[in-house]
Amino acid sequence: DAGVIQSPRHEVTEMGQEVTLRCKPISGHNSLFWYRQTMMRGLELLIYFNNNVPIDDSGMPEDRFSAKMPNASFSTLKIQPSEPRDSAVYFCASSRGRDEYFGPGTRLTVL
């Protein structure tokens, strides 16, 4: 099993640009989670999907952030336009049942 796959692993962009982060969950998992981790705020849940349907997006910081899950094997988190305060490590996780498995994360730097 390859685990949760995220791409890119590192992204450096300039303020105002669109950023798209990608996630492939573990095959057979029916829940997918997007988290953001910063030194100041720790680990924050942004949004989660169950069977490809967004269930709770209360953690999405503002309208600049959007997430989609068009099928069971792929999800994207988009930031448009990006701002320096969006700089963080973004994790995707998936689960089937109680245990969540995390991807390696995408380190985003917005200049």
Add this chain to the structure above:
Amino acid sequence: GDSVTQMEGPVTLSEEAFLTINCTYTATGYPSLFWYVQYPGEGLQLLLKATKADDKGSNKGFEATYRKETTSFHLEKGSVQVSDSAVYFCALKSQGGSEKLVFGKGMKLTVNP
């Protein structure tokens, strides 16, 4: 709502020292409890879990016991190694409710040789 409170550290120990990281929770019913570990530059990994009162989770020499009476899930290891240097997160998932994990703030552990 549900919440997790844990020691935040940072903590520095010498190799072979005893480790305890305290974790208490607030939740209704019987949540499932977890410890996750994050090594430098990596994502979180499930270290151990317990799903009902008095269960003991264990892995890699770490242990934690689900104590309903004290609403606690303290992590212990009898002899830490340099390779245990990481950030440790306590978390819960509500019984029969939201699929969301509720995390503590994490505790950074450094083990020196």
